[in-house]
Every structure is written in structure tokens, then in C-alpha cells.
Amino acid sequence: MRLDDFGQSSNVRNRRGEGGSRMGSGGAGLMFVLIRMVMSRFGIGGLVVLGIGFFALQAIGINPLSSGGGTQRASAPQTSQYDQLVGAVLLSTENVFTEVFREEGIGDYPEPVLNLFAGRVTTRGCGSATSAVGPFYCPADSQVYIDTSFFDELGQRFGAPGDFAQAYVIAHEVGHHIQNVTGISDQVRRQQASARSEADRNEYSVRLELMADCLAGVWAGRTQIQLDPGDIREALGAAAAIGDDTLQRRSGGRVVPDSFTHGTSEQRQRWFTTGYRARDISACDTLGTDQL
Numbered sequence: 292m293r294l295d296d297f298g299q300s301s302n303v304r305n306r307r308g309e310g311g312s313r314m315g316s317g318g319a320g321l322m323f324v325l326i327r328m329v330m331s332r333f334g335i336g337g338l339v340v341l342g343i344g345f346f347a348l349q350a351i352g353i354n355p356l357s358s359g360g361g362t363q364r365a366s367a368p369q370t371s372q373y374d375q376l377v378g379a380v381l382l383s384t385e386n387v388f389t390e391v392f393r394e395e396g397i398g399d400y401p402e403p404v405l406n407l408f409a410g411r412v413t414t415r416g417c418g419s420a421t422s423a424v425g426p427f428y429c430p431a432d433s434q435v436y437i438d439t440s441f442f443d444e445l446g447q448r449f450g451a452p453g454d455f456a457q458a459y460v461i462a463h464e465v466g467h468h469i470q471n472v473t474g475i476s477d478q479v480r481r482q483q484a485s486a487r488s489e490a491d492r493n494e495y496s497v498r499l500e501l502m503a504d505c506l507a508g509v510w511a512g513r514t515q516i517q518l519d520p521g522d523i524r525e526a527l528g529a530a531a532a533i534g535d536d537t538l539q540r541r542s543g544g545r546v547v548p549d550s551f552t553h554g555t556s557e558q559r560q561r562w563f564t565t566g567y568r569a570r571d572i573s574a575c576d577t578l579g580t581d582q583l
């Protein structure tokens with residue numbers, strides 16, 4: 292991918308460094324100790340003085356609870372080598388799907404926020420999560436969450452290196468956003484709720500995942516980012532590497548199709564390719580087809 296003169300999305304939030312509790316609970320804990328100390332020595336009168344002092348400090352712009360001890364800490368958020376790629380790919384998905392939504396008469400494309408985190412993140416709608424779950428989309432807050440160390444893992448552990456492998460992962464999560472804002476995820480959840488067996492419920496999940504792969508393919512087919520030879524192969528490599536059959540084989544288990552929730556490597560590659568060639572989301576009807 293040639294990213295040099297491609298812009299950056301304004302919807303990326305760098306939330307690395309929020310995982311710790313240096314300021315929040317640390318400051319509150321200190322405050323609690325202080326209150327107890329003042330109460331025991333000076334009674335309620337002392338507490339009132341402490342309270343006045345607290346608000347006086349805040350009034351002149353100093354936060355007594357911050358561990359910086361008065362001045363606002365000039366914290367530079369952690370960045371990574373992947374941040375430019377994430378911003379560019381997200382911007383490109385915004386351009387592509389704004390266009391697609393208009394063409395299809397769906398309306399305005401509501402751009403998702405993409406959160407970068409390190410280690411652990413508290414989402415607005417899906418509780419807290421660690422990097423162990425991998426990149427994910429939270430339908431309740433319509434946001435994407437990615438710990439970019441997953442991209443290292445993708446290259447090293449799953450054998451799928453390359454910038455376009457990473458781009459595919461981002462576009463796949465955006466695919467889940469599209470399913471959410473168009474009501475497809477809700478529809479599938481209702482069907483799952485009335486499904487007779489675990490295998491049937493799983494099949495619905497597989498169909499959703501393969502649709503997200505296909506939507507990622509549509510993006511790849513339409514992106515204005517200049518691709519390099521081999522980029523599509525990188526995306527296909529990632530799709531194969533994180534297919535359920537491959538993951539299960541790697542983890543030492545037998546391959547049991549009924550427990551698949553993402554689709555096999557072959558299916559994931561095929562649906563990505565379908566979207567890539569068609570450049571049209573109507574090609575991504577994984578819910579209506581007999582042939583997954």
C-alpha cells in the first residue's frame with residue numbers, strides 16, 4: 292500500500308495508556324486518606340477547610356487529584372508504527388462506504404469511531420476487554436477496538452505479515468459496523484434466538500463473519516489507496532490464517548465444523564474475493580445463499 296499522500300481519518304482515538312489507574316483511583320485513594328487524617332485531627336471543621344482548599348485549587352486551574360501535583364501532566368500518548376496505516380485505511384473505508392451507501396440508497400454512512408488501546412480497554416457499550424480477544428467491534432456503542440500489537444501477532448504467530456493483511460483486519464471490523472447500522476446484525480440475532488440447535492446458531496455467526504469478509508473485499512476492490520503487487524495475497528493470507536479450521540488445528544484440537552463461528556480459511560478467502568471482484572455489497576448476501 293502507498294500511504295504517503297493518503298489522508299488520515301478523524302475518527303481514530305488513541306486510548307493507549309488508559310489501562311492504568313494512576314490518576315483516577317490513585318488520586319481518589321490519596322484524597323480518602325487525606326480526608327480521614329483531617330477528620331481525625333480537626334473534626335468536621337477541618338474537612339470544610341479541606342473542601343474549600345480543594346475548590347480554590349480547582350478554580351485556579353489546578354487539579355489536586357492529578358498525580359502531577361498541581362500542573363496538568365503533559366502526557367504524550369503512546370503511538371505505534373501502525374497508526375498511520377490505521378488512520379489511512381479507516382479514512383478509505385469512510386470514503387468507500389459513504390459512496391456505497393449513497394449508490395444503494397441506504398442513506399448517510401455513519402462513520403464508526405476506532406479506538407486504539409494497549410492491553411486492556413473499557414468500552415462504552417461492551418464492558419471491558421483485553422487484547423486476548425483480538426480486534427473487535429462493539430455493536431452497543433458502534434465502535435471498533437484494536438490493540439495494534441495484534442498486527443505483530445498476525446505476522447509472527449499466524450504467519451500473515453504485510454500492511455494489507457492489517458488493512459483487511461480493519462476493513463473486516465468496519466464490515467461488522469455496516470451490519471450493525473443496516474440492522475442486519477439485529478435480524479440475525481433474532482433468528483439465532485429462535486434457532487433449534489447450537490449448530491444452527493453457529494451457522495448464523497459464520498454467515499455474519501463471511502459477510503464481513505466480503506464487505507472487506509468490496510472495500511479492497513474500491514479503495515483509492517494505491518495497492519502494491521501482492522497486497523491482495525496478503526489479505527488472503529490473513530483471511531486463511533484466522534479461519535476457524537486453521538485456528539483449531541493450531542490449537543491442537545480436531546477440526547469440528549459445527550463449532551466454527553468464523554468460517555473455514557477457504558470460505559473466508561472466497562468471500563473476500565467475491566466482494567473484491569464484485570465491488571458491490573449485493574454480492575455479499577451470505578444470509579440468502581445455500582452455498583457458503
Ligand SMILES: [Zn+2]
Pocket residue numbers: 463467500503
Ligand atoms: Zn468478525
